[in-house]
Every structure is written in C-alpha cells, then in structure tokens.
Amino acid sequence: MRWCLTAVLFLGLVCSVRPDEELPEPTLRIMARSTVYNVGETKAIFCKGQNLIEPIQWLSPSGKVVEERSTKNSRVFVERKTEDDGVLVPLIIHRIKISDGGNWTCKAGNLSETKEFIVGEKVNIADKNVTLEGEEGKSVKLTCEANGYPLPVVVWYKDKQQIRDKDEPKKYSIKQDNTLEIKKLNHADVGLYVCKVRQKALSHYTEKTVHLSVQHKPILYNIDTQMIYTNQKYKTEEVYAILNDTKNVTCSAIANPPPTYRWYRRNNGFDGDPISDPDTVITSEDGTNSVLILRIREESDYGEYRCSASNTKGSESIIFHINPGSRPEPPDSVSLVGANTTDLTFNVTCSTCIFATGDEVSLDPKNLTVIGYIFQLAVAKEGYPVDWDGAAEYRLDVEDPENTLFTVGSLSNSTVYHVRVRTRNAAGNSEWLETADAKTTDDAIRLTAAFTLIIAAILVHLY
Ligand SMILES: *[C@@H]1O[C@H](CO)[C@@H](O)[C@H](O)[C@H]1NC(C)=O
Ligand SMILES: *[C@@H]1O[C@H](CO)[C@@H](O)[C@H](O)[C@H]1NC(C)=O
Ligand SMILES: *[C@@H]1O[C@H](CO)[C@@H](O)[C@H](O)[C@H]1NC(C)=O
Ligand SMILES: *[C@@H]1O[C@H](CO)[C@@H](O)[C@H](O)[C@H]1NC(C)=O
Ligand SMILES: *[C@@H]1O[C@H](CO)[C@@H](O)[C@H](O)[C@H]1NC(C)=O
Numbered sequence: 103m104r105w106c107l108t109a110v111l112f113l114g115l116v117c118s119v120r121p122d123e124e125l126p127e128p129t130l131r132i133m134a135r136s137t138v139y140n141v142g143e144t145k146a147i148f149c150k151g152q153n154l155i156e157p158i159q160w161l162s163p164s165g166k167v168v169e170e171r172s173t174k175n176s177r178v179f180v181e182r183k184t185e186d187d188g189v190l191v192p193l194i195i196h197r198i199k200i201s202d203g204g205n206w207t208c209k210a211g212n213l214s215e216t217k218e219f220i221v222g223e224k225v226n227i228a229d230k231n232v233t234l235e236g237e238e239g240k241s242v243k244l245t246c247e248a249n250g251y252p253l254p255v256v257v258w259y260k261d262k263q264q265i266r267d268k269d270e271p272k273k274y275s276i277k278q279d280n281t282l283e284i285k286k287l288n289h290a291d292v293g294l295y296v297c298k299v300r301q302k303a304l305s306h307y308t309e310k311t312v313h314l315s316v317q318h319k320p321i322l323y324n325i326d327t328q329m330i331y332t333n334q335k336y337k338t339e340e341v342y343a344i345l346n347d348t349k350n351v352t353c354s355a356i357a358n359p360p361p362t363y364r365w366y367r368r369n370n371g372f373d374g375d376p377i378s379d380p381d382t383v384i385t386s387e388d389g390t391n392s393v394l395i396l397r398i399r400e401e402s403d404y405g406e407y408r409c410s411a412s413n414t415k416g417s418e419s420i421i422f423h424i425n426p427g428s429r430p431e432p433p434d435s436v437s438l439v440g441a442n443t444t445d446l447t448f449n450v451t452c453s454t455c456i457f458a459t460g461d462e463v464s465l466d467p468k469n470l471t472v473i474g475y476i477f478q479l480a481v482a483k484e485g486y487p488v489d490w491d492g493a494a495e496y497r498l499d500v501e502d503p504e505n506t507l508f509t510v511g512s513l514s515n516s517t518v519y520h521v522r523v524r525t526r527n528a529a530g531n532s533e534w535l536e537t538a539d540a541k542t543t544d545d546a547i548r549l550t551a552a553f554t555l556i557i558a559a560i561l562v563h564l565y
C-alpha cells in the first residue's frame with residue numbers, strides 16, 4: 103500500500119491499472135452521531151459493512167449476540183438490510199434503560215468496532231423558582247431535587263457567589279442530597295440562592311432559584327450614610343435644626359415583617375406621650391422609614407425624641423438629640439460657565455461658607471460645615487410666573503472646596519431655565535440665591551454633521 107501511495111505521487115495513473123489487484127478491502131463501521139441517550143428513548147444505531155464475507159453481528163455489553171425481532175425479543179433486536187454498496191444492520195433499542203449503558207460491539211469475522219453507550223437520566227427539577235421564608239435565629243433547608251443519572255455535580259450560589267460550606271461551617275452545611283442548610287438566620291441571609299446542576303456526560307444543565315426572606319426584628323440605620331447603628335444598648339444620633347424652620351428627622355429600619363414606628367418626646371430621660379399627629383409623623387407605606395416633621399418654634403422644642411420600630415420579632419429604638427444649629431449662608435455668586443444640549447455647568451462661590459477640610463467637619467452648632475448645594479431649575483415660559491414647584495431639583499455635595507464647578511443634567515435641549523441655588527448644612531438650608539437664566543444648546547446641525555461623517559466612514563470601510 104505504501105508503495106502504491108508513493109507510486110501515485112510519482113507516476114499518477116500507473117498504480118490503478120496494476121493487473122494483480124487484490125479483492126477490495128472489507129470495512130465495518132458503527133454510524134452513531136451521539137452515543138449519549140436519555141432513559142426511555144427509542145434508538146436505532148446503524149452498523150455498516152462493505153465487502154464482508156461473514157455476516158454482521160451486534161454484541162451486547164455482556165457479550166451476547168443480539169437476535170432479530172421476535173415476540174420474545176421485542177425491546178432490543180437487530181434488523182438486516184442490504185444496500186447497493188454493502189449491508190446495514192441497525193441495532194434497535196426501545197425504551198432504553200440505564201442498564202443498557204456499556205460497550206456494544208458490531209463485528210463480522212475478525213473485524214469489529216466497539217462504542218460505549220452512555221444512558222443517563224437528565225435532572226428535571228419540577229419547581230425551578232420558589233420563595234421561602236425563614237425565621238431569625240433558626241435554620242432553614244433549601245432543597246435541590248437533583249435526581250438523575252449519572253449523579254450530577256451540584257453547586258450552590260448566593261447572590262452569584264459560590265457557597266463553600268467547608269469555609270463557613272457555622273453558617274452553611276450542604277447535605278448528601280444537595281440540600282443547603284443555612285444556620286442561625288439573620289437579615290444578611292436574605293437573598294437569591296441558586297443551585298446549579300450539571301451532568302457533564304449528558305451535556306445537561308439546569309438550575310433552581312430560591313428567594314429567601316427572613317423574619318427578623320427591626321435593624322435601624324442612618325438613611326443618609328446607609329450605616330447600620332452598631333449594636334449598642336442606646337442608639338443615639340445628633341441632629342441640628344434651625345430655629346423657625348422645619349426639620350425632618352428620619353427613622354429607618356430594615357425589618358420583616360414591616361415594623362410599626364412610634365415617636366416620643368422625651369423629658370428628663372423619660373418618654374412623654376407618643377407623637378402620632380398625621381401632620382407630624384409620616385410613615386412610608388412599605389415600612390422602610392418614618393419621618394418626624396419637627397417645627398422648631400421655640401428653644402423648648404429642642405431636646406430628645408425617641409423613635410421605636412417594632413414587629414413580631416422584636417423592637418429597636420433610637421434617641422435623636424435635636425440641637426440648635428445655624429442656617430448656612432447662601433452662595434455669593436453663581437454663574438453659567440458651560441452648556442450643551444443636556445447639561446449646564448455653574449461656577450458657585452460662597453466666601454462665607456465653611457467647608458470641611460479633609461475629614462475635619464465642624465460640629466460647632468453656630469458654624470456647621472457646608473455639605474453642598476441645592477439647585478432648582480424651572481423651565482422659563484414667557485408671560486408666566488416662575489413655577490418653582492414644578493422645578494427639577496439637584497442636590498450636589500461639595501467634595502473638594504477648591505472645585506467650584508457643578509454640572510446639572512439631564513435637561514431638555516435648547517430650553518431656557520430659571521435657576522436658583524442654596525447651600526446646605528446639617529441643620530438645614532440657606533435662603534435661595536436666584537441667578538441669571540441659563541439655556542441649553544441645540545447643536546442639532548453639528549450632530550447631523552458628525553453623523554454624516556460616521557456614515558461616510560462606514561461607507562469607506564465597506565467599499
Ligand atoms: C468500555 O470500553 C472502554 C475502553 O476499553 C473502557 O474504558 C470502559 O470502561 C468500558 N465501559 C464499560 C461500561 O465497561
Ligand atoms: C482477518 O481475516 C482475514 C480473512 O478472513 C485474514 O486474511 C486476515 O489476516 C485476518 N486478520 C487478522 C488481523 O487476523
Ligand atoms: C420567580 O419568582 C419571583 C417571586 O415569586 C418572581 O418575582 C420572578 O419573576 C420569578 N422568576 C421567574 C423566572 O419566573
Ligand atoms: C422666629 O419667628 C419669630 C416670630 O415669627 C420671630 O419673632 C423671631 O425673631 C424668629 N427667630 C429667628 C431666629 O428667626
Ligand atoms: C419633610 O418631609 C415632608 C413629608 O415627606 C416633605 O413634604 C417636606 O418637604 C420635607 N421638608 C424638608 C425640609 O425636607
């Protein structure tokens with residue numbers, strides 16, 4: 103043969119006209135695209151032979167010859183077909199079973215081919231999306247019904263992070279049956295748990311999602327900093343308020359079920375009557391916070407106010423110390439320094455304001471650090487008074503006192519706005535400073551030009 107190949111390369115036709123050509127080579131081949139089957143399927147696997155003298159036989163994994171179809175033999179059998187260029191012997195398996203997996207051989211004389219059939223059962227999780235509620239301090243079991251064959255690889259994730267029970271044995275335990283146990287539940291365990299199930303041999307993947315909520319007692323946090331008050335016995339917060347002004351004091355809690363809030367004025371360290379006037383206490387419908395609207399009319403309105411948040415799991419409270427604070431000074435000047443179709447940039451100066459230097463914040467109640475500015479932009483309509491109630495409001499913090507430029511957006515293009523600005527400190531806001539009207543641009547023409555250029559560039563690339 104090798105000689106023949108060399109001959110083909112060098113002499114072309116000579117080889118094919120050799121007079122003493124042997125009989126054509128006998129061949130045998132199993133023609134199976136895939137050998138991975140799911141339980142219950144019916145399959146026909148073909149074995150093709152050419153130029154054979156002996157008949158083709160199929161042998162089961164145990165080495166037994168597979169018979170043709172008969173009343174006794176109706177699940178696994180062979181058929182025989184003759185084709186122009188050889189014989190085709192399909193092995194037919196009805197309702198394939200896991201025990202049918204193994205090495206099947208097609209043979210004729212001393213020629214044979216063996217293929218391993220993998221019969222599996224794909225994991226089928228009936229309920230792929232469940233919600234579960236646990237109780238604080240107790241444990242909860244999240245099941246993952248990954249029954250299949252071959253046994254799948256199961257991995258649990260919490261909010262996209264893989265859970266490794268070996269690393270956190272006090273929190274998690276993953277059982278033999280893939281159940282995830284979460285111990286000593288608390289609010290931090292709330293989240294999305296996903297069990298990912300993979301059967302590599304079957305190229306099969308599925309998953310189950312568990313939305314876990316936990317009933318727990320209220321946890322109070324500062325709505326501005328989003329910091330949870332550390333677990334001390336008496337939680338307190340210093341608040342500054344301006345005389346003759348209104349101060350909103352917000353009490354926020356994470357809790358499940360949603361909490362009930364109660365406010366009390368405190369005198370000499372004791373709760374007075376609860377404050378429940380609906381004009382004074384506004385609690386959000388979802389229970390995330392309750393606002394005490396304090397109108398500081400006289401010195402005696404300063405002092406201590408307690409907020410308590412309670413649900414069936416417990417109660418937490420915080421005492422707000424309301425201190426007198428000074429109103430900040432308004433900015434000296436505000437000028438427009440930049441405009442485009444969506445944004446306006448202003449230069450704001452406030453020579454009398456005290457800004458934080460680094461992390462140093464003035465807590466002198468008469469001289470509180472300026473936190474930032476509040477901008478209001480109202481669309482100008484000729485012949486109408488300025489509609490400040492319908493104005494867009496932007497609260498911008500002073501991050502670096504050296505940087506006096508502040509950008510507000512997204513606004514409408516080619517629109518004139520009335521603008522006013524005030525400073526903000528921990529106690530409240532300054533008077534407004536109204537400034538000259540500002541207009542966003544309409545550079546539609548320039549935009550169109552740019553667009554044309556892009557199209558031109560694309561066209562150049564294409565041709
Ligand atoms: C099938 O044959 C291969 C190769 O000889 C072997 O590795 C495999 O274990 C066999 N499979 C079974 C189920 O006997
Ligand atoms: C297979 O059988 C053929 C004839 O049936 C014989 O010529 C050949 O040598 C055999 N091959 C092997 C590897 O036994
Ligand atoms: C799963 O359930 C949650 C809550 O019941 C629902 O918000 C979500 O849309 C569901 N997702 C899917 C993919 O069905
Ligand atoms: C508060 O308002 C009262 C009456 O409206 C007024 O007499 C008093 O001067 C005001 N105090 C301050 C600090 O603005
Ligand atoms: C205080 O809260 C009330 C109700 O949410 C709101 O209408 C009012 O504008 C707030 N006042 C301040 C100064 O933030």
Ligand SMILES: *[C@@H]1O[C@H](CO)[C@@H](O)[C@H](O)[C@H]1NC(C)=O
Pocket residue numbers: 441442443444445447509
């Ligand atoms: C407008 O200016 C702002 C600030 O300079 C910039 O962030 C924004 O991308 C600009 N928008 C457009 C459409 O040019």
Ligand SMILES: *[C@@H]1O[C@H](CO)[C@@H](O)[C@H](O)[C@H]1NC(C)=O
Pocket residue numbers: 435439449450451506507
């Ligand atoms: C902002 O305004 C102040 C006072 O008018 C001026 O000194 C400063 O240079 C301005 N800054 C910029 C960036 O325009």
Ligand SMILES: *[C@@H]1O[C@H](CO)[C@@H](O)[C@H](O)[C@H]1NC(C)=O
Pocket residue numbers: 456464468469
């Ligand atoms: C406020 O503080 C600044 C700097 O800390 C100081 O220069 C200024 O005199 C203080 N003003 C008052 C009224 O205390």
Ligand SMILES: *[C@@H]1O[C@H](CO)[C@@H](O)[C@H](O)[C@H]1NC(C)=O
Pocket residue numbers: 443515516544545546549
């Ligand atoms: C300006 O706004 C108008 C109306 O909203 C819109 O049709 C137009 O496309 C905008 N022009 C630009 C350049 O954004």
